[in-house]
Amino acid sequence: MNEFRxxxxxxxxxxxxxxxxxxxxxTNEPQxxxxxKVYPNPTSEGFTVELPQTSEHHFxxxxxxxxxxxxxxxxxxxxxxxxxxxxxxLPGVYQLVxxxxxxxxxxxxxxLAK
Numbered sequence: 501m502n503e504f505r506x507x508x509x510x511x512x513x514x515x516x517x518x519x520x521x522x523x524x525x526x527t528n529e530p531q532x533x534x535x536x537k538v539y540p541n542p543t544s545e546g547f548t549v550e551l552p553q554t555s556e557h558h559f560x561x562x563x564x565x566x567x568x569x570x571x572x573x574x575x576x577x578x579x580x581x582x583x584x585x586x587x588x589x590l591p592g593v594y595q596l597v598x599x600x601x602x603x604x605x606x607x608x609x610x611x612l613a614k
Contacts, residue, residue: 546585551576560599
């Protein structure tokens, strides 16, 4: 849950969105989100994802809206970062899913109005 005071975001809680066939089916606390570094978050322009150090360097990153619709995706074959732009994204909450064949990582992204 987000905590606001005088219009300022004071704290946030992370949630994992479960989706099936494009529909949001539930939320849970992510187990491995702390291994991801996503900044700035919240954002109005875009964000950078520092990929976790794993033995598998090929990552697929998927960005879903709260309705479970895929908004954009990126693939990293050997990099350590991925850069996303907020162009075309409405203000709101999005779920970033990173997977590499061995693990799946989740991070909530907040896009603010410009």
